[in-house]
Amino acid sequence: MFQPSNSLLILNNSLNSIDLFELIFHFEIILCFIKELSIKNNNILILNFINQWLKLESYNITFIEGFSLKHIIVFYELIEEQIANSIIHNIDEKFKIPLTQQMKDSINDIINYYDTENQNQQLISAKAFAFALKRFIYRFLLIDSNIENLNLNIYLLDFTLNLWNDVEEKLIEKLFPTYLLVSHAYNCYNFIVAEIEKTVNERQNNTSASTFRKTSTRTKKFKKFTG
Structure with missing residues (x-):
């Protein structure tokens, strides 16, 4: 297939x-x-x-x-x-308005940054959200337009635009932030990507630490047994 x-x-x-x-x-x-x-x-x-x-x-x-x-x-x-x-x-600088800390916190409240198999179905997948934002930016913001002050949900909730992949539309409609403007799309994308990378790094570090602890424990047991 x-x-x-x-x-x-x-x-x-x-x-x-x-x-x-x-x-x-x-x-x-x-x-x-x-x-x-x-x-x-x-x-x-x-x-x-x-x-x-x-x-x-x-x-x-x-x-x-x-x-x-x-x-x-x-x-x-x-x-x-x-x-x-x-x-x-x-894209034009007018589409790169920074997110406030309150916006970032609110975005984190509705997004799941973990893999699909561990996904909380009540939250929006971070990867799916980032993908939709990137597709929107590419298709709509590389041309000169005056849409920066429009609500972003006008576009992201229009599923006929095919911006999302493999998502539950009702969940997106329920959770999508109403306070985001088109001018926030770029920095929203960058923020989510950075959070995804941070989550991946944290999981890798936790895995490495867990492996080290297990190895250390086995070594101590072996020394005790052979001592």
Whole structure:
């Protein structure tokens, strides 16, 4: 079965030889052709479709060999995410209003920073929240617009925009902060990412400390036994 993690690995392994901006442009062309031609068979291989309709053989996209049209959206979003990682920091300063400490505390109250298997279903996944914010910033804030003073929930609660991945919509609607403006999105994203990294580091440190204590205990027992 096709998994996003597998495709991301393929994409990352191809970054040295691929211009992602040109690549996403070609994928947009493919999507337009699929729509215009009303293609119904999503099992057509992407490369076969390209060779039949777009004649892009000279462009190096052989890394998608074996994948069909049903994977095209996933690939597009993976490429989009890679591009977003490098350019979302280029937005206008008016979209970089700092969060107050009260905002940060309130955000932490509604977010779960732990892995899925330990996830409290009553809180919003930190990774899902950060992902939605990054996608919003990339799609809406890189162009000159006057939306900085609008409530962020206008966009983040519009699920037709496909900003979220694998979330319970009712939970997002219930918990999403009403006090956040569009101008807070960037620093909200940075804050959540930093908190995720801090949580990961704390867990790693706790694991290391636990391992050290267990090793130390076994060593003491061994010395006592052999002494």
